[in-house]
Amino acid sequence: MRKFQPRALALAIAVASVGTVSTPSFAQQEGAIEEIVTIGTRGKPRSATDSVAAVDVISGSDFTSQGGVDTANLLRNVVPSFNVNDQPISDAATLVRPANLRGLAPDHTLVLVNGQRRHRAAVISWLGNGLSDGSQGPDIAAIPALALQSVEVLRDGAAAQYGSDAIAGVINFNLKNSDSEGSLEVRYGQYTEGENSYSVAVNQGFAIGDGFLNLTAEFAEAEATDRSVQRSDAQDLINAGYQGVNDPAQVWGSPEVDGDIKLWANFGTQVTESIEFFGNANYNTKEVTGGFYYRNPTNRGGVYGDGAELLIGDLTPNDGVGCPTVTLNGVTPDPVAYAQVQADPNCFSFQETIPGGFTPNFGGEVTDTSLLLGLRGETDGGMFWSVSGYYGKNEADFFINNTVNASLGPNSPRDFNPGAYEQADLNLNVDFSMPLSDNVSLAFGAEYRNEEFSIIAGQEESYIDGGLGTQGFSTSSNGFPGFSPSIAGAFDRANTSIYTDLEWQATDSLLVAAAVRYEDFDDFGSTTNYKLGANYTITDNFGMRATVSTGFKAPTPGQSNASNISTQIIQGVLTNQGVIPPNSPAAQLRGGGALDPEDSTNLTLGAYMSAGPVDITVDYFDIDVENRLSLSNDFALTAEDLATLAGQGIDASDISQFRFFTNQFDTNTSGYDIVATWNTDWLNGSTTWNLAFNYTDTEVTRRNPTLLNDNRVNLIENGVPDTRWNFTANHQMEKVRLLARFSYYGEFYDNEAGGEFDDNILLDLEAGYNFSDALTFTIGARNVTDEQGCSTNVCGGTPANALGLPYSQFSPFGFNGTFLYGRATYNF
Template sequence: MRKFQPRALALAVAVASLGSVTTPSFAQEDRLIEEIVTIGTRGKPRSATDSVAAVDVISASDFVSQGGVDTSNLLRNVVPSFNVNDQPISDAATLVRPANLRGLAPDHTLVLVNGQRRHRAAVITWLGNGISDGSQGPDIAAIPALALQSVEVLRDGAAAQYGSDAIAGVINFNLKNSDSEGSVEARYGQYTEGEYQYTLAYNQGFAIGDGFLNLTAEFSEAEATDRSVQRSDAAGLIAAGYQGVNDPAQVWGSPEIDGDIKLWANFGTQLTESVELFGNANYNTKTVTGGFYYRNPTNRGGVYSADGGETLLIGDLTPNDGVDCPVVTLNGVTPDPDAFAQVASDPNCFSFQELIPGGFTPNFGGDVTDQSLLLGLRGETDGGLFWSVTGYYGANEADFFINNTVNASLGPNTPRDFNPGAYEQQDLNLNADFSMPLSDTVTLAFGAEYRNEEFSIVAGQAESYIDGGLGTQGFSTSTNGFPGFSPTIAGSFDRANTSVYTDLEWQASDALIVAAALRYEDFDDFGSTTNYKLGMNYAFTDTFGMRATVSSGFKAPTPGQSNASNISTQIIQGVLTNQGVIPPDSPAARLRGGGPLGPEESQNFTLGAYFSAGPVDVTLDYFDIDVDDRLSLSNDFVLTPEDLETLAGQGIDASDISQFRFFTNQFDTNTSGFDVVASWNTDWLGGSTNWNVAYNYTDTEVTRRNPNLLNDNRVNLIENGTPDTRWNFTANHQLEKVRLLARVSYYGEFYDNEAGGEFDSNVLLDLEAGYNYSDALTLTLGARNVTDEQGCSTNVCGQTPANALGLPYSQFSPFGFNGTFVYARATYNF
């Protein structure tokens, strides 16, 4: 979704405090408020309307005035083409939620902080509702809202300028740089069903010599939500007399977030008249705990039964004594009482119905640590050459845990809580950037970059992956739900690349700006790529102009995508199934069309117009993106005995896997659409109202595929997994001491594969009222989703009834399914 904030785009007429994208103000009358942007250009900063590509500028107040605690959600509320949803049962995606810009994958959007590339998260999204499957994007939620001065969203391909990942666009988070101002903020809110969230945040700027140090600290916690209904099978077990079955047996909701600490610093100082030292750093920690699917004590494979519930799975703890354990048949859900009594009385025979009679629901989560450090020098020579040299290190770790589960092969000796291991991501970036005016109208920029990415899999505790002795009898041989990483899977995988680029900007006339960029990048694993970008901006009058860009781009496969193995548990055709991901160059993968991964390649085209209609400023932007050789996970394949033997030869124990998949460059897509943004001001009712409308339409079509690797269901997910249409309308009315805000948001239809249906569109209403108690203190009350929209029921829009899995709404709802959230906020500025 690209918003052609052409020459007058992104000029920032401030949007509502609760959030709307800052929109264009044109060079006329007193309503002109020019926003200066640095993203999308390597030359001197320009007003957003002078840039050749669309840039949305979002002010800090747009984020702070929302009552939430997650920057990903806050960005979704103000940028219609940005989608992120809750991840209730999604393995590691619960820890770092995948976000989509313009209907493309999370790692198709490059994230910058103060104009410098930020590291990606360690989490690979194994379960991503199709569009995000297998992606490894950055953790946007790691950036606290109070640390932000503004956010720039470049809705254009920018690989020629910034390198890999910038296919859908670029999001640049600008940190505050005040050397004296500060603020303290306290937020508390809760859903109408009782779950709470709270945040305490502090920001302060300090003068350090000839420079500044700006610090932000934020602490927040969020209680887990639950919107489940009781599963019919669990209700049947309770009715049959089973003990220890929870109601609900399975929880659907947002995860619990404990101890979410974010510490950020932004700094800079003059070393000499012409040289400045600058940088930023962060250290974050949090613990995220979510849920998994319920394990039924009559039919869960590898734990309770080996034949779908015909008989109980009985372990013979002394298999060589010549005495067999009895066969225990099930009459519906009731074990044969005589045979089960024999098992219970024989210390050499074992059933998990003895240890955990009511079944179990694992809790899965992780301790997430994120840290980074950027140091740089920049200055200007006597000859007018601007230069900057930076070094950046960023790291993200997800140390997983899974509790209330078993390694069934250990029988009665199994622990119930496990450490299955960790994912780690480390990025090292070295940059040298230069720019200089060649004349009064031409600016040249050039530079070089070295990057090294390393992805590591850390082995878990032995009990999380070993065969405890009962594996040959049909018991699963690892932690049920999220198998631990064995030493044979563990390891570190890295990749280095170098690049050089050049940019040229020409102010051909007062009305015309022309820009060009070229970048060559060489990777040590798959070779090199060269990408270009051409753009222009022409102002026909002071109130009407057009702009356009054409560019090529790419996204390199990450070391994690090229090397990681994993086992996830999914519902496939109504059955809880262990699904493995194996390396793409494994012999088992090669037999199905796998092989070494290559880069995704894109062609981007944009065309936009901006104009004023009386007091209303309008931008209209069209975009078209072709992505070839898209990287994603393949279809699921059934493991054969030969596959098991092959994988065992690679050190991969696939005995717990019934299906497998792998990464492959398997299909092409075309994504096109347009954005419309309009804003105006009205003086009335004793004050002034800022009105803003932002509309986005995005359509994705799979244009080429191998159906053996990408089936019809996956195509439906990629094309329809997020709404085609989104818009919001915001009114922000300011009186002397009172501010009133209302926002209406529309989310179009979307497809949910697990619920099996197309879910209806929804309209949400947000309200907020603020009171300036003094010049320093502001008190705010607000409510998100006032009308308590939770989306269409799975009984109505889906093919999976609510009581089948306990889920009454779509888990992939683009706005969540938790309902109304009411909050209060106090802010003290000093």
């Protein structure tokens, strides 16, 4: 059984010293202290098994005892109900990857830091393999692992306690609060294909008067990976004598990450004997560069031609002299007509300047900042109070290089700044809690929030018609059109809320909890939500818990107002796809309109028990979401639609299809989690064994088929594996630590590859040696058996050489293969 030491803070959180997802022992040995959790309760901190809902507690060491630095990936490795994957060609989702808890959208999970709501990212995931399409969640990767004392994952709806977004659950990141301890960590890793990454991180606590200042700094960089094969159309061009065709023409892999800097501070001090000043802050920045689809120089519409004829621009259209028609014989232009184009300075083809085609590079610089300041204390009457203010901002400043604005012809730049998205959140909170008796505690409070989403216009060349638009050349930067001043702007929403939370220890064995929250939004009205829960300890070795609650998620200002153009494969064709505001007349003609909040009903039923040395929890959950928010089907644009959108300042001349946000469907998500933990003393040490199992099934229970077709239903129901489990053995000897982790990922559906992909089991190994009490060196390997998933030739409907992609780009564990790493840690 694990032992934990208490921390002397107002809300103490004890942290597991080894292992992965933690389940405390229920029959406690003398002197042992269970894990203490603060999430899901506003009364006194409780042990994980005393809570009315399931809470996973992951120690900071569980994160640092892995080979990576991305907190989202590290969380996936230890919490089976949490899914995140690489986004190799997914527009802005490549910058801030969408993550899913319990098979729901990323913005159905509320993220807290030290118990306070964290701001969401500026990125809207326009391309998210269905399940995450249109979501706008927080950037979990912004939090460095070395700054973490522990992470609590509440696997239950908690909107009545914390407000909007807490439908799938709540993740609370607790920052380190030591006033003297510190550590330095250096990590280097490399895939067996050769791409490397490294990070340097330092954490140090300082005593400041009667308080502490705990600082963390991390710097990391990662090379882009490439697992593509040559596209067959690109190889045909090379065989035909085309120059400048890259091999491979299109890259599939993880993006390049440069200058990933994370600076975090956690602080607190006593102002008086009864008042404490507290807060935390961060400043992060990184540059992420990914790839896009290859633009074939014979058939990329709007740039080169349609595959039958080259697109020829007449640079002097009013001189009465036209340009010749150039037909294609396979991939070869008619030599006589093409020679005439080359000889005439008033005629132009992009085959003259970019003969081998091009593959845009898309990315952005992501900047993330936040500041929380507050006071808390206790009155003479025993009432605890807290007043805090929080401001958080996330900005994604995009760039797209190696592309063109085709309507500018030979004068087109190759690199563009298409603009930026910004998200800013302001939260003001006042909270109170007090014991009404020895057995009853009451909490209540109020919150004011303001969210603002801004679209920043890009450089002029990224959105204008340079003159050749009327001749069939595409306007704007190809691949990711820039934001014009007409669609730029700031969109905000404010809401206020009040809540009350009651806990009653009815007997030594029975805890009853209830919460009610009222929120009023200035754009769509108000909502009231409740939560009821109970925990009943039947024997020293067995107990049960259950909750029922309602919840909601308000559509973000970005989802209600943003426009976007993305390029993706639709039925095997590279297609410009637009997202227009849902209240646009063009959207309203297809069933669009003002967005409503998503409403949920959550039910959980669980049991915890000790079977000899094994501690087990089993929790069932059922989540109904009504008026669920996502992007609609694709609709073809008519001439009337183009005119309507132009009147709104949206140039849709490059869009062949469009979609919009809609609330026109309901889902039911149900499943269960099983966690088992035990210890074995053997091999000159002690092994902590941990099994964590999750099964999640999502079903679309109501829909408008016009807005949500069968393919979209398949994506929502099967886009992530329904079954995940981890089995971990962590063996600790005097100077040596050995870890082995098996991770299972069930089958999943990939829309773009067009198929159901097989399940996989991954093996991670790690060995650490303590040279002294301060210095530890660790080596390890992720995915030892080099699993990359089922080939698209076998499981997909699209051959690998069609797009150059041999594996599913939405693989839940990635497709980069084995990763070897070394890590040195010095504690001081």
